[in-house]
Amino acid sequence: xxxxxxxxxxxxxxxxxxxxxxxxxxxxxxxxxxxxxxxxxxxxxxxxxxxxxxxxxxxxxxxxxxxxxxxxxxxxxxxxxxxxxxxxxxxxxxxxxxxxxxxxxxxxxxxxxxxxxxxxxxxxxxxxxxxxxxxxxxxxxxxxxxxxxxxxxxxxxxxxxxxxxxxxxxxxxxxxxxxxxxxxxxxxxxxxxxxxxxxxxxxxxxxxxxxxxxxxxxxxxxxxxxxxxxxxxxxxxxxxxxxxxxxxxxxxxxxxxxxxxxxxxxxxxxxxxxxxxxxxxxxxxxxxxxxxxxxxxxxxxxxxxxxxxxxxxxxxxxxxxxxxxxxxxxxxxxxxxxxxxxxxxxxxxxxxxxxxxxxxxxxxxxxxxxxxxxxxxxxxxxxxxxxxxxxxxxxxxxxxxxxxxxxxxxxxxxxxxxxxxxxxxxxxxxxxxxxxxxxxxxxxxxxxxxxxxxxxxxxxxxxxxxxxxxxxxxxxxxxxxxxxxxxxxxxxxxxxxxxxxxxxxxxxxxxxxxxxxxxxxxxxxxxxxxxxxxxxxxxxxxxxxxxxxxxxxxxxxxxxxxxxxxxxxxxxxxxxxxxxxxxxxxxxxxxxxxxxxxxxxxxxxxxxxxxxxxxxxxxxxxxxxxxxxxxxxxxxxxxxxxxxxxxxxxxxxxxxxxxxxxxxxxxxxxxxxxxxxxxxxxxxxxxxxxxxxxxxxxxxxxxxxxxxxxxxxxxxxxxxxxxxxxxxxxx
Amino acid sequence: xxxxxxxxxxxxxxxxxxxxxxxxxxxxxxxxxxxxxxxxxxxxxxxxxxxxxxxxxxxxxxxxxxxxxxxxxxxxxxxxxxxxxxxxxxxxxxxxxxxxxxxxxxxxxxxxxxxxxxxxxxxxxxxxxxxxxxxxxxxxxxxxxxxxxxxxxxxx
Numbered sequence: 073x074x075x076x077x078x079x080x081x082x083x084x085x086x087x088x089x090x091x092x093x094x095x096x097x098x099x100x101x102x103x104x105x106x107x108x109x110x111x112x113x114x115x116x117x118x119x120x121x122x123x124x125x126x127x128x129x130x131x132x133x134x135x136x137x138x139x140x141x142x143x144x145x146x147x148x149x150x151x152x153x154x155x156x157x158x159x160x161x162x163x164x165x166x167x168x169x170x171x172x173x174x175x176x177x178x179x180x181x182x183x184x185x186x187x188x189x190x191x192x193x194x195x196x197x198x199x200x201x202x203x204x205x206x207x208x209x210x211x212x213x214x215x216x217x218x219x220x221x222x223x224x225x226x227x228x229x230x231x232x233x234x235x236x237x238x239x240x241x242x243x244x245x246x247x248x249x250x251x252x253x254x255x256x257x258x259x260x261x262x263x264x265x266x267x268x269x270x271x272x273x274x275x276x277x278x279x280x281x282x283x284x285x286x287x288x289x290x291x292x293x294x295x296x297x298x299x300x301x302x303x304x305x306x307x308x309x310x311x312x313x314x315x316x317x318x319x320x321x322x323x324x325x326x327x328x329x330x331x332x333x334x335x336x337x338x339x340x341x342x343x344x345x346x347x348x349x350x351x352x353x354x355x356x357x358x359x360x361x362x363x364x365x366x367x368x369x370x371x372x373x374x375x376x377x378x379x380x381x382x383x384x385x386x387x388x389x390x391x392x393x394x395x396x397x398x399x400x401x402x403x404x405x406x407x408x409x410x411x412x413x414x415x416x417x418x419x420x421x422x423x424x425x426x427x428x429x430x431x432x433x434x435x436x437x438x439x440x441x442x443x444x445x446x447x448x449x450x451x452x453x454x455x456x457x458x459x460x461x462x463x464x465x466x467x468x469x470x471x472x473x474x475x476x477x478x479x480x481x482x483x484x485x486x487x488x489x490x491x492x493x494x495x496x497x498x499x500x501x502x503x504x505x506x507x508x509x510x511x512x513x514x515x516x517x518x519x520x521x522x523x524x525x526x527x528x529x530x531x532x533x534x535x536x537x538x539x540x541x542x543x544x545x546x547x548x549x550x551x552x553x554x555x556x557x558x559x560x561x562x563x564x565x566x567x568x569x570x571x572x573x574x575x576x577x578x579x580x581x582x583x584x585x586x587x588x589x590x591x592x593x594x595x596x597x598x599x600x601x602x603x604x605x606x607x608x609x610x611x612x613x614x615x616x617x618x619x620x621x622x623x624x625x626x627x628x629x630x631x632x633x634x635x636x637x638x639x640x641x642x643x644x645x646x647x648x649x650x651x652x653x654x655x656x657x658x659x660x661x662x663x664x665x666x667x668x669x670x671x672x673x674x675x676x677x678x679x680x681x682x683x684x685x686x687x688x689x690x691x692x693x694x695x696x697x698x699x700x701x702x703x704x705x706x707x708x709x710x711x712x713x714x715x716x717x718x719x720x721x722x723x724x725x726x727x728x729x730x731x732x733x734x735x736x737x738x739x740x741x742x743x744x745x746x747x748x749x750x751x752x753x754x755x756x757x758x759x760x761x762x763x764x765x766x767x768x769x770x771x772x773x774x775x776x777x778x779x780x781x782x783x784x785x786x787x788x789x790x791x792x793x794x795x796x797x798x799x800x801x802x803x
Numbered sequence: 804x805x806x807x808x809x810x811x812x813x814x815x816x817x818x819x820x821x822x823x824x825x826x827x828x829x830x831x832x833x834x835x836x837x838x839x840x841x842x843x844x845x846x847x848x849x850x851x852x853x854x855x856x857x858x859x860x861x862x863x864x865x866x867x868x869x870x871x872x873x874x875x876x877x878x879x880x881x882x883x884x885x886x887x888x889x890x891x892x893x894x895x896x897x898x899x900x901x902x903x904x905x906x907x908x909x910x911x912x913x914x915x916x917x918x919x920x921x922x923x924x925x926x927x928x929x930x931x932x933x934x935x936x937x938x939x940x941x942x943x944x945x946x947x948x949x950x951x952x953x954x955x956x957x958x959x
Contacts, residue, residue, distance in 0.1 A: 304835070
C-alpha cells in the first residue's frame with residue numbers, strides 16, 4: 073500500500089530502541105490475549121487461565137501439553153514465506169525447537185491482529201508483514217518463555233535466574249532437572265502475564281539469520297495444503313457468475329430457463345455484479361452459465377480503448393500537472409542547461425493473474441456469516457461484509473487459508489469478490505454455503521489492474537554532463553481515489569502510489585519537479601506487486617541511464633556520484649556491480665544493464681546480462697541481485713523473494729499486457745496474457761547486504777527493478793532505447 | 804457410470820461424461836491436490852498422470868479415462884516421486900504452492916522418461932507449467948538434484 077499508510081508510532085519507538093541496542097533489551101509490553109476482548113472472562117481463553125492444559129500467554133503463541141508450539145499468524149501466507157518468518161521470530165525468543173513449531177492463521181480482529189503500520193486495520197501488503205511484526209513477535213515469544221521459566225522455578229523451588237531454555241527444553245543445570253514446554257504448559261498458564269520482557273542480543277540469535285525449513289513446504293508438495301479452492305463444506309454449492317462484457321454495463325434481462333434445466337443447477341440469481349448460477353459442482357455451474365441468455369444494458373458502459381487512452385495521456389503530459397515534488401526552479405534550469413534530453417515511457421494495464429483465480433466460500437448462519445478466503449485485507453473485508461449483510465463486524469468470522477498467489481489482488485479495496493459471494497448466498501436465502509469460483513477468464517477480465525501510465529521526462533545537463541534539472545510528468549489513474557484508503561493515500565490531489573519511486577528520486581539534482589495528472593477512465597485499478605514503483609522505477613532508471621550515456625559516463629559510476637546522501641543505495645549498487653563483474657569485458661553479442669530502486673524501504677540493485685539470439689531476439693542469461701532489507705530474518709526466504717519477485721517483474725518486462733477495447737478486456741487466458749515460462753527464467757544470484765538495521769520488506773522490491781535493468785542492457789547490446797513495456801518476447 | 808483407477812483404487816463415478824477429469828477428481832472424487840488454473844490446458848496446474856503419462860486434466864473428458872489408471876499428487880509414489888519431492892523440500896522450491904502439484908507431476912514424468920535431462924530438456928518438459936511466483940530457477944535445480952540422487956542410487 074502507500075508509503076503514508078505505513079507510517080506508525082510503534083515503528084518509531086521501535087527504531088529508537090534499535091535492533092542493535094545490545095544485550096538484554098528490556099521492553100514494556102502489552103500483548104493482546106488470545107481470545108477476543110468480548111470473549112475474555114476468567115477461565116476462558118485469553119484470560120491467561122488454563123484451558124484444557126493449553127498455555128495461551130498472548131494472541132500470538134500457544135503451547136499444548138503435547139509440546140506443540142503454535143504461532144498464530146496475523147498475516148496471509150501467499151507464498152512470501154511469512155509463516156516461516158513470524159515463526160522464526162517467536163521461536164527465536166522462546167528458544168523453541170524449530171520442529172515443534174506449527175503455524176495457524178489468526179481470525180480477523182483489528183483489536184488484536186492489526187498491522188502495526190496501518191493503525192486499526194488487519195491486513196497484509198506493502199511488504200510490511202515482517203517489518204511491522206519484528207518486535208511484536210519477538211516480545212510474544214519472550215513473554216511466553218518468561219512464563220515457562222517462572223513455572224519451572226516454582227515447581228523446582230529454584231531461582232528463575234538459574235534456569236536456562238534451549239531447543240524447547242527448560243533446564244536447571246545444578247539440580248539436573250529439566251522439562252519440556254508441554255510438561256510446563258499447564259503450570260505456565262497460571263503465571264502472571266509479564267508486563268516487561270527482555271529480548272535477545274542479536275549476537276545470541278540462533279534462528280534469525282539462519283536457514284530453517286519453510287513451515288508451509290511439505291503440505292504444498294503432497295497436495296494436502298488447503299487453499300480456498302479446496303474448501304469442502306456439508307451442503308456447499310458452487311457458483312459461477314456471468315459478468316458484463318464491458319466495464320460499466322449492467323444486466324437488462326435474463327432468460328435463465330435453459331440454465332436451470334442443466335442437471336446439477338440449483339438456482340440462478342440476478343445480483344448487482346451480474347447473473348449467478350448456483351449448482352452442485354463447478355462443471356454444472358459452468359454449463360449452466362453457458363446456457364444463460366443475457367441481454368446487457370451497455371448504455372453506461374466504458375468506451376475507452378487502450379490506444380486512444382494512451383494518445384490522450386500523451387496529450388495531457390504536454391501541460392504541467394499537480395506537484396508531487398518541487399525543488400529549485402526547473403524551467404529556468406532547463407533553459408540554462410548546456411544540453412537537454414527528453415524521453416517518454418508507456419505502460420499498459422496489467423492483471424495480477426495469480427495462479428489461483430479469485431474465489432471464496434461464504435456461509436450465512438444464525439450467528440452471522442462465516443468466510444473462507446485467502447484473506448489479505450482481513451478487517452476491511454470483514455467491515456464490508458458486515459455492512460452489506462447488516463450485521464456487526466464481529467459477526468463476520470473469517471477463516472484465512474493459503475492463497476495461491478495474490479500480488480495485491482486479494483486486498484481489494486472494494487471487497488469485490490467477497491461481496492459478490494455474499495450477494496449470492498443472500499439471494500439463496502442463506503440456505504447453503506456458497507463457494508464462488510472465478511474462471512481464469514473471469515479473473516483476468518474483472519479489472520482491478522495495475523493502471524496504464526504515460527511518463528514524460530526532461531532533463532538538463534551542465535557542460536560536464538551532470539544533471540542540473542529533472543522534470544518528470546506522470547499521467548494515469550489513481551489507485552486510492554474513491555476507496556477507504558483515499559484519505560491516507562491522496563494528498564492535495566496527488567495519489568502517493570502514482571508517484572512513489574519518482575517523487576523520492578534519490579539522485580542529487582538541484583532542480584526537480586515531479587508532476588501528476590490523474591485520469592478517470594472507469595476501468596477498475598488496484599495495487600499490483602510493488603505498486604507505483606512498477607512504472608516509476610522503469611522511467612527513472614532508464615532515463616538516468618540515458619543521461620549517463622549522454623554524459624559519456626559509465627552508468628554505475630554516474631549513479632554513484634549522484635547518491636552521496638544515500639549510502640545504502642550506493643552500497644547495494646556497488647555490491648551488485650561487483651558480483652556481476654561490471655566493467656569486465658563480455659563476449660561479442662552480450663551486454664549488461666543495471667538498475668537500482670528503493671521501494672518499501674528496501675533497496676535493490678540488479679544487473680541483467682543479455683545475449684543476442686540468432687533469430688534477432690535476445691535471451692536473459694543471468695541476473696545478479698543485491699538487496700539491503702535490514703537485518704535478514706530468513707536469508708533463504710529473502711533469496712526466494714528476490715528470485716521470484718524479479719521473475720514476476722520479468723513477465724511484465726517481456727510480454728504481459730492487458731488491452732482495453734471499447735471498455736472490454738481483450739485478453740482472457742494465458743494464451744493472450746502471456747507470462748514468464750521456465751525457459752525464459754535466467755540464472756539468478758542474490759546477495760544480501762549485511763545489516764543491523766530493522767528489517768524491511770522483501771515481497772515486492774525486486775519486481776520493479778528488472779525491467780529497467782533489461783532495457784538498459786538492450787541499449788548496451790544494440791544502441792536502441794526501449795521506452796514501452798512490455799519489450800517483446802526475448803527468444 | 805464411468806469406472807477407472809485413481810491412485811491405485813478402483814472408482815466409479817456417476818457424472819456427466821463430458822465433465823473434465825479435473826472436476827471429476829476434485830468435485831466427485833474429493834481429491835483437491837490437483838488444481839484449477841486456466842481450464843484451457845495453458846498453465847499445467849491440473850497435471851495428473853494417466854497410465855503414467857502427464858496430461859492436463861482440465862480439458863480431458865472424464866469418459867476418456869474409463870478403464871485407465873489415473874495418478875494425482877496425493878498418490879504419486881515410487882523412487883522418482885520420492886526423489887523429486889525430497890529435492891523440492893531440500894531446495895525450498897515452493898512459494899504460494901498452488902502450481903506445485905502440477906510442477907511435481909510434470910517433473911516426475913520427465914525423470915521417469917529421461918532420468919538425466921539436460922537444461923534444454925528440462926525447460927521443454929516443464930514449459931507447460933506456469934508458476935506466477937517464478938520459482939523456475941529452483942524447479943530447474945530441483946529436477947537436476949533429483950536426477951543426481953536417482954542416478955546415485957541406481958549406481959549404488
